[in-house]
Amino acid sequence: METWILILCSTLISMFLIPFLSLHLKAKKLPPGPINIPIISGFLWLRKSFTELEPAIRNLKALYGPIITVQIGSQPSIFISSRSLAHKALVQNGAIFADRPPALATTKIFSSNQHEINSAVYGPTWRLLRRNLTSEILHPSRLKSYNGTRKWVLDILANRLTKSNGVKVIDHFQYAMFSMLVLMCFGDKLDEKQINQIQYLQRPQLLSNGRFNILNFWPSVTKIVWKKWWMEFLQHRKYQEEVLIPLIRARKEVKQNKSEDYVLSYVDTLWDLELPNEKRKLTEDEIISLCTEFMNAGVDTTTTALQWIMANIVKYPTVQERLLAEIKGVLVETKDEEVKEEVLPKMPYLQAVILEGLRRHPPAHLLSPHAVTHDIILDGYMVPKNGTVNFLVADMGWDPEVWENPMDFKPERFLNKEGEEFDITGSKEIKMMPFGAGRRICPGIGLALLNLKYFVANLVWKFEWKGIEDVDLTEKQEFTMVMKNPLKVRISPRVMK
Numbered sequence: 001m002e003t004w005i006l007i008l009c010s011t012l013i014s015m016f017l018i019p020f021l022s023l024h025l026k027a028k029k030l031p032p033g034p035i036n037i038p039i040i041s042g043f044l045w046l047r048k049s050f051t052e053l054e055p056a057i058r059n060l061k062a063l064y065g066p067i068i069t070v071q072i073g074s075q076p077s078i079f080i081s082s083r084s085l086a087h088k089a090l091v092q093n094g095a096i097f098a099d100r101p102p103a104l105a106t107t108k109i110f111s112s113n114q115h116e117i118n119s120a121v122y123g124p125t126w127r128l129l130r131r132n133l134t135s136e137i138l139h140p141s142r143l144k145s146y147n148g149t150r151k152w153v154l155d156i157l158a159n160r161l162t163k164s165n166g167v168k169v170i171d172h173f174q175y176a177m178f179s180m181l182v183l184m185c186f187g188d189k190l191d192e193k194q195i196n197q198i199q200y201l202q203r204p205q206l207l208s209n210g211r212f213n214i215l216n217f218w219p220s221v222t223k224i225v226w227k228k229w230w231m232e233f234l235q236h237r238k239y240q241e242e243v244l245i246p247l248i249r250a251r252k253e254v255k256q257n258k259s260e261d262y263v264l265s266y267v268d269t270l271w272d273l274e275l276p277n278e279k280r281k282l283t284e285d286e287i288i289s290l291c292t293e294f295m296n297a298g299v300d301t302t303t304t305a306l307q308w309i310m311a312n313i314v315k316y317p318t319v320q321e322r323l324l325a326e327i328k329g330v331l332v333e334t335k336d337e338e339v340k341e342e343v344l345p346k347m348p349y350l351q352a353v354i355l356e357g358l359r360r361h362p363p364a365h366l367l368s369p370h371a372v373t374h375d376i377i378l379d380g381y382m383v384p385k386n387g388t389v390n391f392l393v394a395d396m397g398w399d400p401e402v403w404e405n406p407m408d409f410k411p412e413r414f415l416n417k418e419g420e421e422f423d424i425t426g427s428k429e430i431k432m433m434p435f436g437a438g439r440r441i442c443p444g445i446g447l448a449l450l451n452l453k454y455f456v457a458n459l460v461w462k463f464e465w466k467g468i469e470d471v472d473l474t475e476k477q478e479f480t481m482v483m484k485n486p487l488k489v490r491i492s493p494r495v496m497k
């Protein structure tokens, strides 16, 4: 019944607005798209879950071309699916396309009013937060110093996999990545119970893209109509505060004491930052948002990628054999018992497997919505400041113009004779962009690739991987694009010689 009221309201209002809006839009010549009945179609699109959104956009692409407009919510959403247009926008006009739209009502709460890297508008606050992250915690030399953490996590993971042989692996991958990011964020090794608790607290935030999304349509109305959901949603933020604030405060003391085994953590870098616009330090609330962002951005993406890559390794035994041969070759030389991260650069086939995994199964099929800093013409069409700009990541990596038989899993395509490294940042040309491109490109790219290489190499080296049933590569949209039927394997320790 509540939905019914909302639809009635929309109908009345849109009848009043149609003549005005369609005139206006025609004059500006937005990219083509389905007929727009303001608010009604916005509402209908907003109700579509992400699962339905991507195929719907793909159908529209066949009709209207590589740049289209769809009315989602109250503003026009532009969808770009060609590599060259993405390059024109994100790289050649990088500064204009680096903005973000105003935060949705739910995002506003979880991001402390956009004091977070991903949701921050393009400006001095974003620049400060992002630069500090990339030059401190994610700096290549700092990443190296976390080698002990990675080894610790690898041991936990190997242990868990051995104990629970023959079941889904995704939960163990997830726990491993989560432990690592929690440690990088809060510095201390937390116990399993604490880690599970934080992990639980993160879930609803991820879901704010899905289930809570509907709350963002006309918040002033949904706050009345779906009051219970709003309460539930706000309650989750409260829980987050209750669990994370003690961790954050404890860390402040550790930082001041600076014992000899002190390792810098992400929280430590946040206390002294001074916001350029507001001329003040970050509040605890904002620090919570930045910490949860750090964990959210890093865990599910990497876990998803790891699962897809291992799934293909299980599905195609020749890939596993070739990988094993490469690892053996390197370890014979170094005489180590496991793959240390220093030797990863000596493994081109491993690198190719990771890249092929990210191309064929990008964890994010769409970039976070971008916005332009001012109205601009792209490919002859107006991209309006008050719209969102979305990029179809998966379609770019599957473009048959660049990739022969794009749906096949063929790591060899990344092994070129000259030994030239594939440019995953797309600075000269975008051939795929699992991490985005341009100024908003994922700052965690180095950490993500290092983690994937380190874990894939060691998992293949330590265990022989076999599927229990046929590996099914069907996708399902959650926070990231996951396997609909999670990977189930039987593993046996390899006899080391």
Ligand code: HEM
Pocket (backbone or CB within 6 Å): 117, 118, 119, 130, 294, 295, 297, 298, 299, 301, 302, 305, 362, 363, 364, 366, 367, 368, 369, 434, 435, 436, 437, 439, 440, 441, 442, 443, 444, 445, 447, 448
């Ligand atoms: C395989 C793993 C990962 C993938 C596929 C991935 C992918 C992405 C993508 C597609 C974006 C959006 C770019 C855009 O909007 O243009 C993004 C943004 C971001 N990622 Fe990642 N990411 C991964 C891992 C990580 C890790 C490990 C971290 C950090 C710990 C991280 C932190 C971030 C942050 C902070 C942003 C927001 C950047 C901004 O708006 O300026 N990501 N990532």
Ligand SMILES: *[C@@H]1O[C@H](CO)[C@@H](O)[C@H](O)[C@H]1NC(C)=O
Pocket (backbone or CB within 6 Å): 074, 075, 076, 375, 384, 385, 386
């Ligand atoms: C978009 O912005 C223009 C000004 O650039 C404004 O006139 C128009 O009303 C806005 N449209 C919507 C749907 O907010």
Ligand SMILES: *[C@@H]1O[C@H](CO)[C@@H](O)[C@H](O)[C@H]1NC(C)=O
Pocket (backbone or CB within 6 Å): 144, 147, 148, 151, 340
């Ligand atoms: C981490 O790297 C340092 C310096 O390169 C090295 O001494 C140490 O043994 C490494 N630790 C592990 C667990 O690999």
Ligand SMILES: *[C@@H]1O[C@H](CO)[C@@H](O)[C@H](O)[C@H]1NC(C)=O
Pocket (backbone or CB within 6 Å): 250, 253, 254, 257
């Ligand atoms: C920091 O030092 C103070 C005084 O030496 C001590 O009481 C406190 O327990 C220390 N805190 C931590 C977290 O090590």
Ligand SMILES: *[C@@H]1O[C@H](CO)[C@@H](O)[C@H](O)[C@H]1NC(C)=O
Pocket (backbone or CB within 6 Å): 131, 132, 135, 136, 269, 270, 271, 272, 273, 274
């Ligand atoms: C990051 O923030 C810390 C704390 O304010 C500061 O000491 C450091 O210089 C900053 N780094 C950069 C590159 O701005």
